Amino acid sequence: MKLEENRKFVSLTGGILGLGLLVLATLDASAQFNVASKKKKVFRDAHTHQSLVAHYKTSLDADPLRAMESPELDYDPVKEQKKPADLVEQSDIISFRGKSALIPKDAIVFVPERLSDRLKMEESSQIVGWSKFYNPNRSWIRTVEVSLAQVTGEEPLAQGMQEMMERSGKIVVATYKGGPITVLPYREPEETPKAFDPETQEELENETQENRNRALSDRGMPRSSDLLAVRDR
């Protein structure tokens, strides 16, 4: 057998073997699902574009998702979904002696001037979790526990907090249940609609009185204005 024919023969037998394996694989997909745990020792010529192109088209047509009930797709949620903002961009970095920690932006509520150079990424430092960073650095970091209402800016930080922070001389980090958390600036509550408007109130009272009089009249009873007239007499 010539060598070129040999190559074709090997390629053909490889193709037939591959097809046979495919049939076997599709016969019992659930049994094949744990295939990763089985040690395979298959020997074949490496696949090429020619040997794969038909296989690819069959596979597309036999997509099991297409065999399921198809949804009405007016948009693609994968493309529409908002990608989470980058973690580093959402964080402040605090570093000291070869260790760094990522802290949510606006969780650091006070920085004394003398410690401001620690709010950066030290070159070649190792990033560690908050508790690993905080515990050995308690001498210059202080935490203040805040409520969810303070976090969302519905309530201001406690009175005297600013004075306490300045007195402490430490970097102050807001925490919720021990973990650093962003604190939004306090927002003054929006003005509520006026509780009492004399003009509106007079109209409402007149309307109410009219309704009451109509109801009394319907029942054959004197109207309140009539009663008042009798009294005045």
Add this chain to the structure above:
Amino acid sequence: MPLLLGGTRFELWTVRSNPTTSFLLDMKHVDAETPWAHLRIVSEDPYEAIPRTRADRPFWVEYTTGGLVPGFNPLNPLNLVIVYRHVQAYGSGDLILGLDLGGLNFNTDQAIFISAGLVTGNETGVLHYPVTAIPGEDRAKVMGEERFSVFSIGGPNMVASLLDSKFLQVWPVADGSISGIGDEVLIRTSMPDVTLRANDLYPDSTTYAQVYPGEVRDGVDGTLVPGSAVVVNHSVPQQRTMTLENWDLAIPEDGVWTLELLTSTPFGIDRLDYVTFEVDRTIRVNGNLTSLE
């Protein structure tokens, strides 16, 4: 930890120190009233960090749904979830830049929608895919990601949300060549220097050359040619060039021999190239011996 109104999203990130870069590894939406779903992608490669496979190999997607109530009202968020399949090809630049983490960090605008299906009950199902659908002109050389996502649908009191998403990396089929020795040549002296080139070697693979007597055939455990073995244990495919020198000892006898370049991966052993040649190193001396008596 309290769930906020509308649900809470948990994100798992990893951060590289230098340069400071973050990569999103996984995220989950948790809500008191929405259904839930889990996805798992399994391939023949037991690598645990990222599910991965090769352009010619099958993979399986297992989905499990829960929190759904019986009924089929397409407008009721508690009646159904939708499983989506997208693919995304890696450009060669992505590898050059070393952006091999992929997954949720890739730009979803580049994802190509392939298919979707409704799941209307609390169940576990397996989707079988014989090969990837990642686009590419050469089906053996496609590389990229298959991504599966489960979304709930929106309703009066809840928002449509991503319940789970998993991806699978797909790497190209390796190719290779043997040069320096031709087919059907007759070798009468020492073995010539041979160059082996292998491209797109699978991230977990061992590539080597072996020789054995006779014509090419499958499943032969031949003699490993010294200096030919290369082990790849990487996160992306690799390219290697090996040179065989002074490999006469691998051919102990005259006759027809086959030299083949093989790569062993979690999927089996693939022959990348081979040559068959004849060796005849016996020196025959034609002469007469005469004596004068």
